[in-house]
Amino acid sequence: xxxxxxxxxxxxxxxxxxxxxxxxxxxxxxxxxxxxxxxxxxxxxxxxxxxxxxxxxxxxxxxxxxxxxxxxxxxxxxxxxxxxxxxxxxxxxxxxxxxxxxxxxxxxxxxxxxxxxxxxxxxxxxxxxxxxxxxxxxxxxxxxxxxxxxxxxxxxxxxxxxxxxxxxxxxxxxxxxxxxxxxxxxxxxxxxxxxxxxxxxxxxxxxxxxxxxxxxxxxxxxxxxxxxxxxxxxxxxxxxxxxxxxxxxxxxxxxxxxxxxxxxxxxxxxxxxxxxxxxxxxxxxxxxxxxxxxxxxxxxxxxxxxxxxxxxxxxxxxxxxxxxxxxxxxxxxxxxxxxxxxxxxxxxxxxxxxxxxxxxxxxxxxxxxxxxxxxxxxxxxxxxxxxxxxxxxxxxxxxxxxxxxxxxxxxxxxxxxxxxxxxxxxxxxxxxxxxxxxxxxxxxxxxxxxxxxxxxxxxxxxxxxxxxxxxxxxxxxxxxxxxxxxxxxxxxxxxxxxxxxxxxxxxxxxxxxxxxxxxxxxxxxxxxxxxxxxxxxxxxxxxxxxxxxxxxxxxxxxxxxxxxxxxxxxxxxxxxxxxxxxxxxxxxxxxxxxxxxxxxxxxxxxxxxxxxxxxxxxxxxxxxxxxxxxxxxxxxxxxxxxxxxxxxxxxxxxxxxxxxxxxxxxxxxxxxxxxxxxxxxxxxxxxxxxxxxxxxxxxxxxxxxxxxxxxxxxxxxxxxxxxxxxxxxxxxxxxxxxxxxxxxxxxxxxxxxxxxxxxxxxxxxxxxxxxxxxxxxxxxxxxxxxxxxxxxxxxxxxxxxxxxxxxxxxxxxxxxxxxxxxxxxxxxxxxxxxxxxxxxxxxxxxxxxxxxxxxxxxxxxxxxxxxxxxxxxxxxxxxxxxxxxxxxxxxxxxxxxxxxxxxxxxxxxxxxxxxxxxxxxxxxxxxxxxxxxxxxxxxxxxxxxxxxxxx
Ligand code: AMP
Numbered sequence: 032x033x034x035x036x037x038x039x040x041x042x043x044x045x046x047x048x049x050x051x052x053x054x055x056x057x058x059x060x061x062x063x064x065x066x067x068x069x070x071x072x073x074x075x076x077x078x079x080x081x082x083x084x085x086x087x088x089x090x091x092x093x094x095x096x097x098x099x100x101x102x103x104x105x106x107x108x109x110x111x112x113x114x115x116x117x118x119x120x121x122x123x124x125x126x127x128x129x130x131x132x133x134x135x136x137x138x139x140x141x142x143x144x145x146x147x148x149x150x151x152x153x154x155x156x157x158x159x160x161x162x163x164x165x166x167x168x169x170x171x172x173x174x175x176x177x178x179x180x181x182x183x184x185x186x187x188x189x190x191x192x193x194x195x196x197x198x199x200x201x202x203x204x205x206x207x208x209x210x211x212x213x214x215x216x217x218x219x220x221x222x223x224x225x226x227x228x229x230x231x232x233x234x235x236x237x238x239x240x241x242x243x244x245x246x247x248x249x250x251x252x253x254x255x256x257x258x259x260x261x262x263x264x265x266x267x268x269x270x271x272x273x274x275x276x277x278x279x280x281x282x283x284x285x286x287x288x289x290x291x292x293x294x295x296x297x298x299x300x301x302x303x304x305x306x307x308x309x310x311x312x313x314x315x316x317x318x319x320x321x322x323x324x325x326x327x328x329x330x331x332x333x334x335x336x337x338x339x340x341x342x343x344x345x346x347x348x349x350x351x352x353x354x355x356x357x358x359x360x361x362x363x364x365x366x367x368x369x370x371x372x373x374x375x376x377x378x379x380x381x382x383x384x385x386x387x388x389x390x391x392x393x394x395x396x397x398x399x400x401x402x403x404x405x406x407x408x409x410x411x412x413x414x415x416x417x418x419x420x421x422x423x424x425x426x427x428x429x430x431x432x433x434x435x436x437x438x439x440x441x442x443x444x445x446x447x448x449x450x451x452x453x454x455x456x457x458x459x460x461x462x463x464x465x466x467x468x469x470x471x472x473x474x475x476x477x478x479x480x481x482x483x484x485x486x487x488x489x490x491x492x493x494x495x496x497x498x499x500x501x502x503x504x505x506x507x508x509x510x511x512x513x514x515x516x517x518x519x520x521x522x523x524x525x526x527x528x529x530x531x532x533x534x535x536x537x538x539x540x541x542x543x544x545x546x547x548x549x550x551x552x553x554x555x556x557x558x559x560x561x562x563x564x565x566x567x568x569x570x571x572x573x574x575x576x577x578x579x580x581x582x583x584x585x586x587x588x589x590x591x592x593x594x595x596x597x598x599x600x601x602x603x604x605x606x607x608x609x610x611x612x613x614x615x616x617x618x619x620x621x622x623x624x625x626x627x628x629x630x631x632x633x634x635x636x637x638x639x640x641x642x643x644x645x646x647x648x649x650x651x652x653x654x655x656x657x658x659x660x661x662x663x664x665x666x667x668x669x670x671x672x673x674x675x676x677x678x679x680x681x682x683x684x685x686x687x688x689x690x691x692x693x694x695x696x697x698x699x700x701x702x703x704x705x706x707x708x709x710x711x712x713x714x715x716x717x718x719x720x721x722x723x724x725x726x727x728x729x730x731x732x733x734x735x736x737x738x739x740x741x742x743x744x745x746x747x748x749x750x751x752x753x754x755x756x757x758x759x760x761x762x763x764x765x766x767x768x769x770x771x772x773x774x775x776x777x778x779x780x781x782x783x784x785x786x787x788x789x790x791x792x793x794x795x796x797x798x799x800x801x802x803x804x805x806x807x808x809x810x811x812x813x814x815x816x817x818x819x820x821x822x823x824x825x826x827x828x829x830x831x832x833x834x835x836x837x838x839x840x841x842x843x844x845x846x847x848x849x850x851x852x853x854x855x856x857x858x859x860x861x862x863x864x865x866x867x868x869x870x871x872x873x874x875x876x877x878x879x880x881x882x883x884x885x886x887x888x889x890x891x892x893x894x895x896x897x898x899x900x901x902x903x904x905x906x907x908x909x910x911x912x913x914x915x916x917x918x919x920x921x922x923x924x925x926x927x928x929x930x931x932x933x934x935x936x937x938x939x940x941x942x943x944x945x946x947x948x949x950x951x952x953x954x955x956x957x958x959x960x961x962x963x964x965x966x967x968x969x970x971x972x973x974x975x976x977x978x979x980x981x982x
Contacts, residue, residue, distance in 0.1 A: 060133055125177075131168035132179040132196060138162040139200040140225065144209020144463055145448075146201075149495045150433070151467035151525075152518050163205070165197070183222075185229035203233035207471040208464035210478075211451075215458045220486055224460065227478055235474055239538050245279050245469045246533060247547055249526040251311045251561055252278035254551040259306070263324045265505055269339050271304030272499035274430045275525045276466040280476045280494065281312045281394070284426055285356065286564075287480040288392045289349025294573060295379050299359045299372035300396035302339040303430055303498070308396075313345045313356050314565035318558030333752035333789075336360070342754065345562075346569035353566055355573035359716070360754040362745035365401035369425070370411045370709040371746065374716025376422045381654075381697060382575075382721065388423015388487050396428045399450035399493075400435020407741075410709030412457045415489050419658050419701030420713055423487040426479055427454070432498040437511040451493045459489045466496035469529050497522075580722050580757055580816045585790055585896045589813035591805045593647045595841035601646045602629030602639075605687040612685050613677045621671055634834035637824065638669040640800030643840060644807035645672075645688050645698065645725070653811045654696035654724040655688070658703045658714060659763070660731035666765060669828040672700050703728075707738030711762075715746045718760035718818075725811045726760050733764030733778020733822060734960070740782075747818045748786040757816035761807070766796075766822040767869040768920035768961055770968035776961035777921060780894070783820045784930035787895040794895040796822045796867040801839035802846065802892055809845050827869050832876075847898035849890040850905045853879070860887045861913040863906065864952070864979045865935065867891050867927060870920045877976050886980050894927050897934035906942055915939060916950045918979035920972070922957035952979035 061076045145160045161167045165174070175194040184191075186199045204210065212224040237245075252275035259268055271277055285296055300308060309315040323338040342360035346353050359375065361368045376393040383390045395411075402408055414420035431450060438444050447453075451461045460482060462475035472494065479490045499519055501508030509516040523531075533539040554561050606626045608614070614622065625642070627633035645655045660666065663673035663684075676683040688698040703710045711728050718726040730736050736743065750756050764778035783794050797803040803823070810819050827833045851860075852875070862885055864874055871890050878886055889905055891898070906912075917935060919926040928951060939947045952975050962968055 060130060060137065128170060128174060128177070129179050131170055132193060133182045135163075135165065135168050135170070136182060136184055136196065136200060139204045141213045143200060143204025144211055146205040147209035147463065147465075148205075148207050149209060149463050149465050151465055151495065152433075152497055152515065152522060154433075154515060154518060165193075183225065185226045186232060187230065199229065199232050203228050206233055207468035208233070208462055208475050210475075211449075211455075211461040211463075214455050215460060217458075220460070220482075223482070223485070224478075227481070231474075233474070234470075237470060237473065241473070242470070242533060242538050245473060246526065246529055246539065246544070248279035248282050248311070249275050249469060249529060250547045250551050252276075252307055253524055253526045254548060255307050255310055255317075255555070255561075258552065258555050259324070260504070262321070266324060267339075267503045267505055268306050268324075269302040269304070269503050270498075270500060271307040271430075272524070273432060273519070274304060274466055274494060274496035274498070276469055276472045276494060276496065277304050277396070277428065277430055278307060278311050279469055280428060280472050280492070281308060281396075283473055283476045284394060284428075284480055285312070285347060285354060286349050287477060288484070289347075289351045289354045291389065291480075291484045292351045293354060293390060293392050294352070294383065295355045295357065295376075295391040296394060297357045297359065297372050297376050297379070297391065298394045298396065299361065299368040301361065301365050301368075301398055301401070302363070303398060303432070304396075305339045305358075305361075309341070309343050309358065311561060313343045313358055314347065314560050314562035315343050315345070316558065316560055317555050321558070333755060336753040340753075342756075344574075346566040346573065347562060347564040348566055349564065353570050353573070355569070360750070360756060362741075364741050364745055365398060366405040366407050366411075367708070367712055367741050367745060369395040369397070370407065370414070370712035371716035371719075371742075373411065373414070373420065373422055373425060374713035374718075375720040376425075376716075377420065377713070378717040378720035378724070380422060381656075381699075388421070389484070391422070392483070393422055393425040394428065395425050396430060398435070399429050399431035399433065400438065400444055402427075402429050403445040403447065403450040403453065404435070407708045407712070409453055409456065410704075410706040412454060412459070412489065413704055413706065414709055414713065415457055417701075417704055419699075419703060420710070424483045424489045426483050427459075427489060427491040429491065429493045431493050431495045433495070434498065434502075434508075434512060434515070436502055437508075439512050439515065449493065451491050454489070454491045457489060459491050461491040461493060463493040463495060466494050467525050467528055469525065496525075499524075575720070575722065577722060577757065580814050583813070583815040585793065585815060585817065587813055587815055589809055591808040591812055591844055592842055593808075593840065595837060597650065598643060598647060598837070598841060599629050601650055601691065602626075602643060604691055605642065605646055608674070608687070609685060611676070611678070612674065613679075614674055615677055617668075618671055618674060622674075628837075631837055635800050635836060635840065636669075636834060637800045637803060637828045638665070638671065640804040640835060640840060641670065641807065642672065642688065644804045646691060648725055648808060648811055649688065649691055649695050649698055651812075652696055654698070654721075655727075656697070656699045656714075656717065656724055657727040657729065658699075658701045658710065659727070659729035660705070660735065661702055662727075662729045663700055663702050665729075665828075666731045667825055667828050697724075707735055708742060711736070711739035711742045712746070715742055715750075715758060715760055719750070719756050719758045722757065722759060722816055723811075725807065727763060728760065729763040729823075730765065730778070732775035733766040734775060736762060736764055737779060737782070743782075744786065748783075748791050751817075752789060752791060758818050759810060759816040761810055761819040761821060763821050763823045765825050767825045767827065768968065768972065769826055769869075770965040770972075771961075772963045773959040773961050777925060778822050779925070779960070780822060780921065780927060781925045781930060784895060784927060787930070790817070790896050792818045792820055792895065793893065794820045794822075795845075795893045797845075797892055798824075798827070798849070798868060798871055798890055799833055799835050799839075801835035801843050802849075804835075804840050805843055805845035822868060824869055827872065830872055832872050845892070846901075847891070847893035848901040848905050849892055851887040851889060855884060855887060857887075857908045858911060859885055860909050861911050862886045862916065862980075863889055863909055863912060863914075864916045864918050865889045865891055865902075866918040866979075867894060868920070870918060870975075873972065873976055874918060874979060878980055881980070883980050891927075891931075894931050897931060899934055899938050902935070902938045903941060906938065912942075912947060914950060915947050916952050916979050918975060919953040920975065921960070922954040923951065924956040925960060926953065928953065950982075952976075952982070 065073055142160055142162050146163050176192050178190050178192055181191050215221050256270040256272050310317050340361050343358045346355050359368050359372050372393050376391050379391040435444050454461055464471050464475045479492050482490050530544040606622050625639050628635050628639045674685045714726055714728045766778035768776045795806055797806050874888050936949050954971050
């Protein structure tokens with residue numbers, strides 16, 4: 032702005048340097064919304080100091096003042112309007128009020144939700160929000176008829192009386208729902224919300240059909256609970272009563288996403304309302320549910336689970352076509368299913384090549400207490416826009432019954448105003464809605480879906496309701512919530528409230544309402560499906576065929592060999608790099624070494640063998656997905672699957688395995704965010720959805736896996752037996768005692784072995800490059816889908832003895848038990864030492880150095896399912912045994928000793944030659960996994976080797 036422009040501005044604005052505070056207010060408005068001030072002011076403010084290209088709130092006021100001081104000093108001070116004429120005074124007063132009106136509008140956008148009537152029980156005691164009072168802006172009732180400019184208020188008027196403006200603001204922002212979106216920094220998104228909310232004043236009109244449909248879905252929600260309550264009184268069902276609006280909300284989400292062309296919707300939810308969702312949304316046959324209540328349901332396989340943890344799949348018809356619905360199986364640990372659902376969605380999107388997230392949409396249904404309290408919620412949000420884990424946004428629904436089990440005091444339940452505040456960390460928009468106003472519920476649902484589909488980000492609906500029957504139907508909630516339950520006892524149901532409204536507005540007759548209720552009841556009596564849109568003969572192409580993976584034993588035959596020439600050719604392609612890719616010196620050496628390994632000029636190391644496992648699987652048509660901590664490089668720099676261009680920009684990286692062949696399957700490798708719980712849950716969800724993909728999560732150090740202990744306990748080790756869901760997920764957990772202290776020595780092998788039963792998982796400790804190669808290939812090639820827990824090495828990655836040959840890769844197989852490696856006269860062997868992992872090389876070197884030729888060393892490379900037959904075969908030639916020792920690096924109460932010794936003893940008992948006792952050589956029992964002093968470690972290590980080989 033030129034000086035003369037500035038003079039002009041002064042003279043037309045009735046201002047003086049003495050009115051700096053007014054200009055400050057204008058500036059504050061400008062900061063909140065640049066379009067809310069006049070053009071001249073906007074261009075003036077744009078010239079003020081900026082931080083990172085944005086006006087900075089902390090410099091604003093002083094900068095404004097400073098500019099005015101300068102103007103005054105330069106004698107450019109205009110004549111004060113107030114002293115010129117009375118008309119000028121009125122004008123200044125109006126202009127000031129105009130600014131106040133615009134500030135009030137902004138305040139409603141920011142904080143109107145705090146004055147909304149959200150609680151159906153009207154128990155919330157919310158403080159008056161001063162920012163929303165006209166008086167806070169110096170406005171009074173006397174101003175109500177004055178016409179003001181409305182700035183960007185989107186209700187179609189440029190000017191309106193203050194009374195009209197207030198009316199618009201209250202109905203848009205403070206009626207029966209509240210919208211939080213002003214924390215979003217993207218102006219496009221904020222304006223989108225303003226437009227959508229303000230243009231209908233927060234109250235769209237719905238057709239009579241839509242309103243009847245709403246009531247019909249509420250009738251279904253209430254009808255099912257009433258029916259179950261009468262038929263099975265006192266039986267736990269975690270009914271939806273009090274939150275019935277959940278059913279029309281989900282119905283709308285599915286129908287609306289379908290209209291956008293979505294093909295699949297995956298739902299995760301806890302117990303509350305789950306049976307209702309299964310019957311009234313997914314179309315589970317009520318008869319089946321009744322059978323479960325009556326204990327008639329047969330357990331097909333495994334141990335089964337309670338009815339409110341069961342998943343389900345179906346297809347429904349929408350205006351955009353058929354939509355496949357999948358409800359994920361769920362444990363009692365709240366919130367943990369959310370990242371599982373997201374993982375399943377991403378797998379389906381990858382399968383459908385849906386990189387935009389249009390074709391598959393996740394819905395996560397939460398409880399208010401868990402949403403505010405469980406850390407995995409935050410982890411899952413943090414994942415939502417990352418390359419590895421994004422899906423184009425989850426639609427979150429919170430069934431906010433205002434009580435977490437028995438905790439209803441807000442100061443016990445959380446430290447934030449809303450249970451949803453955690454969602455602001457990713458700037459997700461949040462709608463709070465009163466569950467007793469189904470039309471408000473419908474409106475925010477439509478907005479949420481439209482937002483998700485347009486902006487591809489998470490969105491949250493907080494359905495404020497209550498639970499009519501306490502935590503469950505056997506509970507007596509008035510003991511802990513007397514006031515609330517006295518209120519609930521007198522409170523009509525959502526359906527009753529809405530039916531009354533429709534009758535009053537002549538959208539329906541009383542008879543019509545009654546008929547709706549009876550029709551639903553009759554359908555239940557007949558055991559009919561109660562979802563009208565259910566597709567009776569679903570399009571099977573929306574399902575993955577798991578049949579080829581069912582019914583196999585871990586001993587199933589498989590062949591992991593691979594043609595040597597093709598292997599070398601693939602290695603050649605991997606190690607031929609594009610022009611212009613400049614590698615760091617050490618990385619360049621690794622690639623150079625790999626070229627030599629492919630040519631047979633250098634023995635094969637771990638990094639080469641592992642990479643070739645992926646390359647050969649990709650070549651055979653199996654996609655590979657690896658995520659975890661530092662996986663691109665590998666914590667110990669052995670993998671280097673992502674090559675970083677030293678001359679390039681950030682992100683200028685080349686992934687050889689993704690560039691093997693133009694028609695190859697996906698190879699995805701992602702360094703994860705620093706999370707174990709949500710990330711492992713995500714990968715579990717991914718792996719249980721895609722049997723054909725090798726899905727791997729790698730820990731930086733194996734002990735970090737216990738950050739995901741809930742996932743390991745509740746899903747990975749027990750999911751198949753509880754729910755019949757197969758899972759081929761592989762966990763790579765670096766493990767080994769190298770004197771580095773109590774952290775990072777142990778992947779807690781004992782935990783996995785203790786969880787092993789009924790052939791639920793595989794626990795392997797491969798000790799050579801060829802073993803890891805065949806183990807990874809076996810995981811996909813063998814039709815068995817069982818989680819694989821692999822303890823992987825650290826120092827062994829570069830150990831001179833831990834090597835293999837090209838022929839080992841081309842011709843071998845994974846050996847659950849590895850026999851003695853050195854040539855020995857078996858007749859002279861009177862001692863066998865059995866072990867797993869790195870200690871083998873320590874034993875081998877000591878045995879060789881000390882020429883203890885009476886000792887044979889056998890490696891057990893698969894600890895579960897324990898290969899008893901293979902071990903017996905390997906032991907058979909030793910007829911002169913006097914001693915058999917199990918040697919481990921871990922303390923006695925850890926490692927394999929307690930959980931695996933019975934298998935070894937069983938084999939020894941069958942050893943025909945002689946009764947043999949199994950001895951232990953290892954560290955003493957210990958509270959910590961390893962000691963913290965390198966010298967103590969070395970002493971312990973030497974002793975256990977001595978014990979194993981000589982004692
Ligand atoms: P969904 O797409 O998850 O609804 O799955 C469709 C059908 O595939 C299910 O009804 C199951 O029969 C089968 N299925 C899905 N996932 C698995 C799994 N992990 N293990 C075994 N069968 C599965």
